[in-house]
Amino acid sequence: MTQVERQQWDVVVVGAGGAGLRAAIEAREQGLRTAVICKSLFGKAHTVMAEGGIAASMGNVNAGDNWQVHFRDTMRGGKFLNSWRMAELHAKEAPDRVWELETWGALFDRTKDGRISQRNFGGHEYPRLAHVGDRTGLELIRTLQQKVVSLQQQDFKETGDYESRIKVFQECTVTRILKGPDGRVSGIFYYERESGRFFVIESPAVVLATGGIGKSFKVTSNSWEYTGDGHALALLAGASLINMEFVQFHPTGMVWPPSVKGILVTESVRGDGGVLRNSEGKRFMFDYIPDVFKEKYAQSEDEGDRWYEDPDNNRRPPELLPRDEVARAINSEVKAGRGSPHGGVFLDVSTRLPAEEIKRRLPSMHHQFKELADVDITAEPMEVGPTCHYVMGGVDVDPDTAAALGVPGLFAAGEVAGGMHGSNRLGGNSLSDLLVFGRRAGLYAAEYARDAAGSGAKRAEVDEEQIAAASAEALRPFSAEAGAGAAGKDGDADGGTRPPENPYTLHQELQQSMNDLVGIIRREAEMSEALNRLGDLRVRARRAGVEGHRQFNPGWHLALDMRNMLLVSECVARAARERTESRGGHTRDDHPAMDRDWRKQNLVCRLADPAGGALPAADVPDPERGQIRLEKREMPPIRPDLLDLFEKDELVKYLTDEELTE
Amino acid sequence: MTTAPTTGYTAHFKVWRGDDEGGGLEDFEVEVNEGEVVLDIIHRLQATQAPDLAVRWNCKAGKCGSCSAEINGRPRLLCMTRMSVFDRAETITVTPLRAFPVVRDLVTDVGFNYEKAREIPSFVPPEKLAPGEYRMQQEDVDRSQEFRKCIECFLCQDTCHVVRDHEENKASFAGPRFLMRVAELDMHPLDAAKDEGLDRRTSAQDEHGLGYCNITKCCTEVCPEHIKITDNALIPLKERAADRKYDPLVWLGNKIFRRKE
Numbered sequence: 001m002t003q004v005e006r007q008q009w010d011v012v013v014v015g016a017g018g019a020g021l022r023a024a025i026e027a028r029e030q031g032l033r034t035a036v037i038c039k040s041l042f043g044k045a046h047t048v049m050a051e052g053g054i055a056a057s058m059g060n061v062n063a064g065d066n067w068q069v070h071f072r073d074t075m076r077g078g079k080f081l082n083s084w085r086m087a088e089l090h091a092k093e094a095p096d097r098v099w100e101l102e103t104w105g106a107l108f109d110r111t112k113d114g115r116i117s118q119r120n121f122g123g124h125e126y127p128r129l130a131h132v133g134d135r136t137g138l139e140l141i142r143t144l145q146q147k148v149v150s151l152q153q154q155d156f157k158e159t160g161d162y163e164s165r166i167k168v169f170q171e172c173t174v175t176r177i178l179k180g181p182d183g184r185v186s187g188i189f190y191y192e193r194e195s196g197r198f199f200v201i202e203s204p205a206v207v208l209a210t211g212g213i214g215k216s217f218k219v220t221s222n223s224w225e226y227t228g229d230g231h232a233l234a235l236l237a238g239a240s241l242i243n244m245e246f247v248q249f250h251p252t253g254m255v256w257p258p259s260v261k262g263i264l265v266t267e268s269v270r271g272d273g274g275v276l277r278n279s280e281g282k283r284f285m286f287d288y289i290p291d292v293f294k295e296k297y298a299q300s301e302d303e304g305d306r307w308y309e310d311p312d313n314n315r316r317p318p319e320l321l322p323r324d325e326v327a328r329a330i331n332s333e334v335k336a337g338r339g340s341p342h343g344g345v346f347l348d349v350s351t352r353l354p355a356e357e358i359k360r361r362l363p364s365m366h367h368q369f370k371e372l373a374d375v376d377i378t379a380e381p382m383e384v385g386p387t388c389h390y391v392m393g394g395v396d397v398d399p400d401t402a403a404a405l406g407v408p409g410l411f412a413a414g415e416v417a418g419g420m421h422g423s424n425r426l427g428g429n430s431l432s433d434l435l436v437f438g439r440r441a442g443l444y445a446a447e448y449a450r451d452a453a454g455s456g457a458k459r460a461e462v463d464e465e466q467i468a469a470a471s472a473e474a475l476r477p478f479s480a481e482a483g484a485g486a487a488g489k490d491g492d493a494d495g496g497t498r499p500p501e502n503p504y505t506l507h508q509e510l511q512q513s514m515n516d517l518v519g520i521i522r523r524e525a526e527m528s529e530a531l532n533r534l535g536d537l538r539v540r541a542r543r544a545g546v547e548g549h550r551q552f553n554p555g556w557h558l559a560l561d562m563r564n565m566l567l568v569s570e571c572v573a574r575a576a577r578e579r580t581e582s583r584g585g586h587t588r589d590d591h592p593a594m595d596r597d598w599r600k601q602n603l604v605c606r607l608a609d610p611a612g613g614a615l616p617a618a619d620v621p622d623p624e625r626g627q628i629r630l631e632k633r634e635m636p637p638i639r640p641d642l643l644d645l646f647e648k649d650e651l652v653k654y655l656t657d658e659e660l661t662e
Numbered sequence: 663m664t665t666a667p668t669t670g671y672t673a674h675f676k677v678w679r680g681d682d683e684g685g686g687l688e689d690f691e692v693e694v695n696e697g698e699v700v701l702d703i704i705h706r707l708q709a710t711q712a713p714d715l716a717v718r719w720n721c722k723a724g725k726c727g728s729c730s731a732e733i734n735g736r737p738r739l740l741c742m743t744r745m746s747v748f749d750r751a752e753t754i755t756v757t758p759l760r761a762f763p764v765v766r767d768l769v770t771d772v773g774f775n776y777e778k779a780r781e782i783p784s785f786v787p788p789e790k791l792a793p794g795e796y797r798m799q800q801e802d803v804d805r806s807q808e809f810r811k812c813i814e815c816f817l818c819q820d821t822c823h824v825v826r827d828h829e830e831n832k833a834s835f836a837g838p839r840f841l842m843r844v845a846e847l848d849m850h851p852l853d854a855a856k857d858e859g860l861d862r863r864t865s866a867q868d869e870h871g872l873g874y875c876n877i878t879k880c881c882t883e884v885c886p887e888h889i890k891i892t893d894n895a896l897i898p899l900k901e902r903a904a905d906r907k908y909d910p911l912v913w914l915g916n917k918i919f920r921r922k923e
Binding site: 040042046102105152225256367505546547548549554555 | 702720725728767772783787793794
């Protein structure tokens with residue numbers, strides 16, 4: 001049996017982005033010894049890619065803003081499929097989470113009277129996004145990183161050891177959540193990228209903060225880390241996922257040159273005055289304002305333009321509709337043959353703002369286009385098109401405590417958690433989500449761990465068999481070449497003489513399939529085809545083989561990530577095929593309308609064979625049957641005082657008659 | 663190569679491969695397409711010729727600072743170096759950062775930087791202000807905001823000659839990135855370090871090795887964020903520190919500065 005080094009911590013946080021670091025800071029401030037495990041170097045998390053800002057109704061720019069207005073905007077953006085309790089907590093707590101960052105050293109852009117400046121963004125009624133130019137995510141990560149360091153400095157003064165109470169295990173990947181015989185979390189199993197060695201951390205509480213799943217799609221704004229690890233770990237540990245059919249395609253990604261296709265172009269370009277035009281020079285968004293938003297958006301270019309200066313007497317331009325609407329509109333224009341030369345549309349800020357102003361407000365966009373595409377955005381339009389950006393779906397959690405339902409000791413926050421954003425997330429609501437629910441997850445994980453210790457009950461034991469199974473699973477890609485016997489057992493007709501598969505090729509095929517068949521516009525037959533291909537890829541992924549040894553071997557890492565990407569891709573495809581309506585980040589060509597009956601339905605994904613959850617994925621008996629079971633679940637009715645925040649005329653568009661008369 | 667400018671071509675690469683026990687340059691012939699950056703080529707090598715070639719990267723958009731390496735001897739981000747800046751016949755040599763110990767191939771142990779980060783005393787919040795009560799003018803935060811653009815790619819730390827070939831200086835020198843961090847906090851309008859008896863300027867000199875810097879501006883030259891590390895952070899810090907301590911380089915720096923203006 002492999003000898004695996006073990007450590008004990010009170011709380012383990014998986015992921016060091018905004019949610020993970022905020023959770024870790026909270027757990028440590030609650031007095032618990034906290035370990036953070038992350039795939040990259042400390043401070044490199046995907047959160048740095050967030051550009052626009054943090055949504056919080058501080059009312060610094062427009063005093064009319066408050067949590068109720070923010071709540072309303074969030075529910076509208078998510079087409080009322082949001083967990084209303086999460087949306088409420090989020091809107092109420094976001095301002096405190098932003099102000100707290102200032103006390104840790106963050107430097108936001110300022111208003112004239114010295115407060116935190118706030119900018120306009122799609123779907124937000126008032127200027128609401130606290131920002132630093134267009135690099136807000138970097139500021140957030142650096143501030144949290146530096147707060148962790150300051151806590152370590154305090155601990156050093158007291159204990160002589162920087163890492164006595166909070167430690168970051170960087171460049172480590174968790175492959176399994178471990179559980180005791182009573183079903184409680186007992187720890188995690190991970191490998192260190194640098195050495196390839198395996199480790200176990202024993203801990204009663206684990207917070208998942210691993211981000212999203214975008215690397216399963218070909219055109220994406222997401223980094224290599226976004227392989228759905230937390231989603232898959234939760235499933236394998238027996239938890240459930242909700243809303244997996246809702247994937248946000250950000251309307252504006254770069255489309256050219258090919259090597260940068262998908263890289264994000266911030267929504268701030270539109271928030272600050274940028275407009276979308278087709279090849280005929282037309283501002284086409286005016287043709288795409290859906291009925292539910294008709295009263296809230298400008299009907300003419302003049303009115304839209306006046307809004308920037310006089311928002312109280314004019315309505316906002318339709319370029320600032322929620323992202324799902326804008327992405328679909330761009331897709332339609334390109335399909336109708338009115339696209340730009342490289343298959344996108346034009347996003348123009350050059351004729352809208354003076355060059356100096358563009359450079360001041362959008363420095364990293366200016367830099368990005370200049371360096372990567374030879375385009376000067378102060379002088380010419382950008383070419384943009386939709387890119388896979390964010391998954392609304394995630395771990396099924398308790399709204400108040402972030403505890404994963406059904407797995408005591410497991411928590412989830414940030415993109416990996418589901419519910420908060422319903423069917424579509426508003427820009428700016430991600431960074432605030434990370435802070436609000438990151439803190440909550442850290443707080444309640446700490447409380448759980450403390451109670452577990454205080455009750456005198458022994459920590460759940462880490463089971464040797466689980467460690468052995470996890471080790472075997474992680475080492476499998478190294479024996480793929482010699483795996484004739486194993487392949488035979490898997491049922492290959494030719495007796496298992498097939499050669500090992502290249503993990504890079506498998507990954508590319510997965511990305512292409514998801515992009516083509518479960519992308520921005522979906523059809524039933526295509527999603528069934530996707531499920532077939534996923535089944536085939538899953539069988540082939542068992543033979544994913546790698547060369548070389550275990551030290552920093554990216555081919556090996558990718559081979560292991562494939563398990564997670566295949567699991568979450570199946571969730572997306574299966575749930576998307578099941579939901580026979582169009583809503584938010586889920587658009588069905590064959591069911592183009594929103595259906596009020598679907599409004600209160602969540603699709604819940606679970607592992608089909610829970611017993612298989614403790615075994616390597618390769619031993620799941622029948623690959624054709626798939627690994628995921630779907631179940632419909634009714635959402636709890638929205639609390640009456642929250643419903644009262646909306647006009648009846650608006651609610652009629654979303655809720656069933658039955659719900660309205662109650 | 664005689665291919666038309668819009669189509670692909672084959673480039674000659676030399677990539678350093680090895681680990682802490684040694685290694686060398688390995689030759690590759692690899693396809694290059696229009697608009698690609700060096701990181702795309704490294705990824706193509708992984709996918710087609712060297713699946714275990716180790717490289718760090720994340721965002722591929724110049725925002726995370728992970729893919730730092732040396733291209734033809736110059737510290738750069740692999741994701742922000744376009745292939746079009748090289749002649750097609752040129753051999754492109756990619757090596758790991760020289761100032762840090764190699765882990766494997768293009769991946770180095772950058773732990774030095776994390777140690778130094780811990781040695782810089784953190785922001786001290788003003789005691790009398792509650793969260794939400796902070797008021798600062800934009801012009802007063804501009805300077806520190808420039809330094810907070812830093813993506814921690816550590817190219818400045820790699821190129822700085824104080825440590826690049828002088829391992830022995832590492833213990834007493836924080837490097838440009840973290841001296842800039844001291845400057846950032848020193849210029850923060852609400853930092854209350856003084857109330858705790860901490861003078862950031864003297865500590866830059868006494869604790870973090872500011873005196874080693876002889877303002878050759880190598881750090882500024884390699885900064886992918888175009889932060890004026892030397893002019894805006896290090897020289898002002900030296901001037902401020904010099905109120906208490908004589909530093910001949912400040913005098914020299916001022917001379918150089920004025921001549922340019």
